[in-house]
Amino acid sequence: xxxxxxxxxxxxxxxxxxxxxxxxxxxxxxxxxxxxxxxxxxxxxxxxxxxxxxxxxxxxxxxxxxxxxxxxxxxxxxxxxxxxxxxxxxxxxxxxxxxxxxxxxxxxxxxxxxxxxxxxxxxx
Amino acid sequence: xxxxxxxxxxxxxxxxxxxxxxxxxxxxxxxxxxxxxxxxxxxxxxxxxxxxxxxxxxxxxxxxxxxxxxxxxxxxxxxxxxxxxxxxxxxxxxxxxxxxxxxxxxxxxxxxxxxxxxxxxxxxxxxxxxxxxxxxxxxxxxxxxxxxxxxxxxxxxxxxxxxxxxxxxxxxxxxxxxxxxxxxxxxxxxxxxxxxxxxxxxxxxxxxxxxxxxxxxxxxxxxxxxxxxxxxxxxxxxxxxxxxxxxxxxxxxxxxxxxxxxxxxxxxxxxxxxxxxxxxxxxxxxxxxxxxxxxxxxxxxxxxxxxxxxxxxxxxxxxxxxxxxxxxxxxxxxxxxxx
Numbered sequence: 001x002x003x004x005x006x007x008x009x010x011x012x013x014x015x016x017x018x019x020x021x022x023x024x025x026x027x028x029x030x031x032x033x034x035x036x037x038x039x040x041x042x043x044x045x046x047x048x049x050x051x052x053x054x055x056x057x058x059x060x061x062x063x064x065x066x067x068x069x070x071x072x073x074x075x076x077x078x079x080x081x082x083x084x085x086x087x088x089x090x091x092x093x094x095x096x097x098x099x100x101x102x103x104x105x106x107x108x109x110x111x112x113x114x115x116x117x118x119x120x121x122x123x124x
Numbered sequence: 125x126x127x128x129x130x131x132x133x134x135x136x137x138x139x140x141x142x143x144x145x146x147x148x149x150x151x152x153x154x155x156x157x158x159x160x161x162x163x164x165x166x167x168x169x170x171x172x173x174x175x176x177x178x179x180x181x182x183x184x185x186x187x188x189x190x191x192x193x194x195x196x197x198x199x200x201x202x203x204x205x206x207x208x209x210x211x212x213x214x215x216x217x218x219x220x221x222x223x224x225x226x227x228x229x230x231x232x233x234x235x236x237x238x239x240x241x242x243x244x245x246x247x248x249x250x251x252x253x254x255x256x257x258x259x260x261x262x263x264x265x266x267x268x269x270x271x272x273x274x275x276x277x278x279x280x281x282x283x284x285x286x287x288x289x290x291x292x293x294x295x296x297x298x299x300x301x302x303x304x305x306x307x308x309x310x311x312x313x314x315x316x317x318x319x320x321x322x323x324x325x326x327x328x329x330x331x332x333x334x335x336x337x338x339x340x341x342x343x344x345x346x347x348x349x350x351x352x353x354x355x356x357x358x359x360x361x362x363x364x365x366x367x368x369x370x371x372x373x374x375x376x377x378x379x380x381x382x383x384x385x386x387x388x389x390x391x392x393x394x395x396x397x398x399x400x401x402x403x404x405x406x407x408x409x410x411x412x413x414x415x416x417x418x419x420x421x422x423x424x425x426x427x428x429x430x431x432x433x434x435x436x437x438x439x440x441x442x443x444x445x446x447x448x449x450x451x452x453x454x455x456x457x458x459x460x461x462x463x
């Protein structure tokens with residue numbers, strides 16, 4: 001029981017990643033493939049963020065932090081900020097990749113008048 | 125960390141992920157994907173990652189959904205129901221996904237328990253950040269201080285990546301001539317597009333407040349969740365709101381393409397410029413403490429805080445310009461007129 005509680009989160013992240021991977025490989029529609037890519041990205045991001053979570057810890061903003069410097073800050077009271085920083089920028093970059101992917105989809109649609117993979121392959 | 129809450133959010137997330145893959149209508153898929161993003165930021169808030177949740181709420185749930193709408197609007201809404209065949213491809217894809225999942229679940233047995241305070245990730249570098257951030261930089265929000273100061277070089281190139289993405293979208297879609305070689309299909313009509321007075325009035329009244337809030341998010345990122353990325357996206361979203369409720373032409377009147385690219389450049393240059401200023405004053409690249417020589421009435425610690433504010437402003441300007449630029453290119457199919 002204890003081992004299930006400590007790791008069911010990871011199993012669900014893996015499940016999300018599998019959904020994203022399946023959509024990228026099997027879906028015929030290009031926009032669906034892009035959605036699959038986004039799900040894949042969020043699955044990886046949520047895994048990284050989860051490594052920073054700590055039991056009984058609060059958000060990584062030091063309480064009453066302005067003005068006088070507190071004597072000591074207890075590390076166990078604050079969640080690990082490093083994964084948060086890395087994944088924050090990754091999310092912003094993911095909107096950039098999403099924009100480029102959708103732009104490519106629009107370009108393909110402009111030329112072949114279809115977003116379905118097999119129809120495009122017939123025209124190639 | 126309440127595991128019951130955790131589990132229910134995760135269940136909803138998995139349901140949303142399935143639904144957005146399975147649904148036949150691309151517009152519905154985009155909306156369900158927005159719900160998926162909101163549930164995701166709920167999960168992150170629950171893990172204590174408030175800055176990440178804020179970014180996801182503005183970027184993932186807000187701007188991504190709008191970009192999907194714009195793309196669907198320009199192409200087609202229906203996913204064609206497929207004839208038989210391709211069954212083999214589906215089986216192979218399913219097997220590949222299952223195999224990957226199996227390998228990862230086997231690897232998972234070596235992981236430290238979820239939310240344990242003694243994971244390797246939480247033991248080596250991050251205790252320094254947590255204990256020293258306030259002492260070094262006078263910034264209570266540790267995420268901001270790591271983002272803009274300790275790992276400032278990293279963030280500078282992330283901003284450059286956003287800028288490059290904006291340029292790539294322009295390079296792919298933008299067409300300067302009115303009739304480029306192939307004729308466009310008519311964009312898919314979602315609604316009749318008559319001018320709705322109520323929506324226009326509310327959007328017009330709301331926009332200044334959204335922009336004010338965005339400035340607050342940028343300026344107050346030192347003490348609360350927020351910062352340049354989130355503020356920039358919210359600023360861009362206020363313009364996109366006007367572009368949706370009115371017409372893209374109105375926004376192009378305010379934020380022309382030239383101005384957008386210029387602002388994107390300026391944002392990245394502010395960031396790099398502050399770095400070079402530190403270099404000129406005789407310190408390392410992006411070592412803000414040396415800025416106390418030029419900023420009046422600051423010691424070295426406050427100078428680091430002010431330097432972070434400077435680069436956050438640069439990030440906000442760049443992100444705002446690029447988000448608007450990507451939206452306008454996708455909605456107008458690179459022609460920059462209607463929408």
